[in-house]
Amino acid sequence: MNGARWLARALVAEGVDTLFGYPGGAIMPFYDALHDTPQLRHVLPRHEQGAAFAANGYARASGRVGVCVATSGPGASNLVTGIADAMLDSVPMVVITGQVPTQLMGTDAFQELDVFGMTMPMVKHSFIARRVEDLPTMVGEAFRLARSGRPGPVLIDLPKDVQVADAAHLPAHVSSGTDAPEAPTDASLHAALALIAQAQRPVLYAGGGIALGDAVQAFRTFVDATQIPAVLTLKGLGALPTQHPLNLGMLGMHGSRAANLAVQEADLLIVVGARFDDRATGKLAEFAPHARVVHMDIDACEIGKLRHADAGVRGDIATTLTRLTLACAAHLHGRHGAARKAWRAQCKQRAQQFAARYDAPGSGVYAPALLKRLSELAPDATVACDVGQHQMWVAQHWRMDHPRKHLTSGGLGAMGFGLPAALGAQEAKPETRVVCVSGDGSIMMNIQELATLRRYRSPVKIVLLDNQALGMVRQWQELFFEQRYSEIDLSDNPDFAAVAAAFGITALHVDRADGVDAALQALLDADGPALLHVAIDTAANVWPLVPPNRNNGQMLDPAVDDAVVAPARTVTETPHALPA
Template sequence: MKASGAQIIAHLLERHGITYVPGIPGGANLPLYDAVKASKIRHILARHEQGGGFIAQGMARTTGRTAVCFATSGPGATNLLTAIADAKLDSIPLVAITGQVPRAMIGTDAFQEIDTYGLTIPITKHNYLVRDAAELLEVIPEAFRIAGSGRPGPVVVDVPKDVQNQVVEFDKWPDPLPLATPPRPSAEEIRRAEELISKAQRPVILIGAGVVSADAGDFVIQLAERIDAPIASTLLGLGAVPSSHPRMLGMMGMHGAPSTNYIIHEADLVIALGMRFDDRATGKASEFCPNAAIIHVDLDRCELGKIKRPTLAVEADVKEFLGELLQHLSPGPRPEWRERTDELRAEFPLLMPGSDDACQPYGCVLQTANLLDEAPVVVTDVGQHQMWVAQAFPFSFPRQLLTSGGLGTMGFGLPAAIGAALARPDKTVVLFSGDGSLLMNIQEMATAAELGVNVKVILMNNAHLGLVRQQQELFYGARFHASRFEFEPDFVAIARGFGWNACNLGQATDPVEMLATALSQPGPTFVNVPIPRTVNVLPMVPPGAPNIEMIGGHSHVCQNA
């Protein structure tokens, strides 16, 4: 068999089930583009490489399967870095294939040359600079295996232009490699977990992205019901357990409901599943769940003991762990604890003022949810709107929420929504964004218009970098600086200019009706929602403070603390 490096890549992508590849062509990846044109892969032309990276992320986050994106050398690769770093922090399986200058020119500061390999070392699970086209027969399947195995993450494959053109002979096409088998819990670990659970009077279950990627939500519910424990989630765990489940407390941490943080504070056992004790979730780590034993289950052993020293550390896939545990665990009703958690929830709920008003933050989120008969895929950008969505949206299925958690990348939303719409053409995709975030990748409106994807953008427009303004108000003596946008673009006109349907809820006599019409329109639709400009996301744990010190929480004395 004979093929060029570029043809090998295109064919192996097909063999790995890749149907869409977002990206942007340039001098150093043109051989690849030529080969992909002759393949069954459909290329999605992004308008900025970061957009292309996030379109791929949108596909990967929605399906759980590894997605691919392309960029050329130099600025193409540097533009892609943010999307790769974002995938690393949120454990998203992504294979980024970049063009590189020809081998002979590497290291000469050639036109559009940058050390992509060096730049991506700290933001990838693994990366390659391919030096011979024959290596691609191993590297491409390996890249998919690494991206999708264990704790998923991004892999970069940097391919010099002459390697793309190099023709090699080989015997047969390699098959996709099996993903690594996730580590299983030992019988002893299960026995110890059972023991800790049976001793506990006030257990709490914490879930994170690992529960989503292991698709273990049902097992978590079974565990919660079996041991009579409430469930709290990190930002990235939302959706794994439906918000409507009676034991689901919603998001924990910096912007969690006061009751959620109090309940965790009172726990005598924390069962942490596929979550990594991120500071936004735990507040000051040393004062997080101070009286609790900790069972920490994660398939990345680097996470075990990184922030909190667990009583029992289990290196395992969450689903495997729960499957085993549930086979052995006897029911343990805990009526007193249930009563106590119900009491805290009734006394210290999340307050959601303005729920009826579509032009108020909570109203905007809840009315949108209300108006859609079928649960949409929900995408957010980063900032206040993101937290309002995380707090208020009634999530009902895993992978429903796509949000940049670890890196917190403004500009994530629009391209990720496009990717989600490509991966789930059966669903409506709703992007809640802010006027700061949307501008950071607004060029992808052109991509969305070209594709006609079913993306609804709900722009919570307060003419501010709202979360920055909030921090300046709360922690910098209200000395506002660089958080107000003095110039306010006409977003409706911009959206129309990109060929979108667009409307402005601020000019509606009946905003809910206008929102309903917008959501029912086919294709990309933009809704500008002018929200009050100085509303804060509450409650808020000041950065570095313990979770029970919430601004806009309620004064409270914990029992058992």
């Protein structure tokens, strides 16, 4: 029983059943220990970044702690983007890195990096094991911290000599569990209730903290009881089903017009597990200018950080919403009932008036219509996105019914996230259909994980929207940089269907609107992993759009004002044909 074997058994005791990693010299004793730990399923991605994103997707989809492993030096540094993504989106992860032996630390030994210092700004906590006796406390604390309060990643850096040291004298590991969430104070609830009772134009502003706090049902009950219209952040999507009559959609830079106008006219914002991110608020000084704020969050640091909270409610969100629901039942039928009813009607009317249309002209594939249709054909699917235009189209047009079914890199906006995150989600929930929506730019960031899908026959379905450009950058260069296109041309893309086929994955192609339904059904019916290559217009843009340094009421939207759209220009002087 050495340190590595003790650690493997401790992971089992913490409830870990799957880990994602890549072996190397400094972590080799741990990989040897996996031979003796059949309870642990190890998944081998083809790059350490893939391992971190897969653990990330596993955690997001399941709500459990994701675990990834890498060796020292480049193995550890390749995990960094996935760790940062987990920190910014509050994803519970434990990251285990091998390290050179303690006597060589600080000597610039082969594959030595200060991963402890390198990751310090992007983890909840870091540990370096100096002795094998450090492991019991360290492992228990790592998992407790990762999943307690506001979740996040925790690093354990594990020197090789600690892994091979005798651990026979160490006690069997017992999980430290999770800290009980703090309950909100009565005073903060009374303050919130007073503001809610006085409001005539209230809006719920719901974020990712609802899913993190297991508060989805409590939130829905609160909405139904209070009949307050709701807007959702990117990570809050699914907290209310898309079709719920009080769901006005996503707010912010690419939010719906109904959502953004409601927020700008509200007299009260009830902020539930959201953090006033700049992509949600637009120009912060002009965000919801008439509104007082009730801010509910598990993290005291978020309350009042960017916007003064007239009532800050710190504590467990599910408990907060449940108690407020009971209290509101007796307070929301007073003198403002008629005003609130008129406000609801106005919000619903705008949602109908500005609802997305899917009758795009022409014979080409219209990406929003394709994504909406796919979500209808696979209503129970979990969707994992990469980053770019396709990410926003998914947020706008996918029919979502739970936030844990929408995996997206929100805070970091990391291209390359989607494919390995989908792999991780499929490992977390093997009985669930998982769809990865990617772009031709993003897919190339971690395209090697097609080999991982093939190895494990993971039945992830990939929809690759190919506009032969870095679409979001191209859109900004068109609108805000005088169409001075710079380094966004991807017209020399490979034949993605041929690439998928080379990896042994079923490959399909569609480039006409009248072929979309058949192609989507063929994708969903395919046995094992499959990729649908979708050719779309290079000039297609994401609308609406709030320009930089503007408030959310100042949206550009050709559906409302044709003058905001510059004439489409050819991105390259010599366009390249898409692969047949």
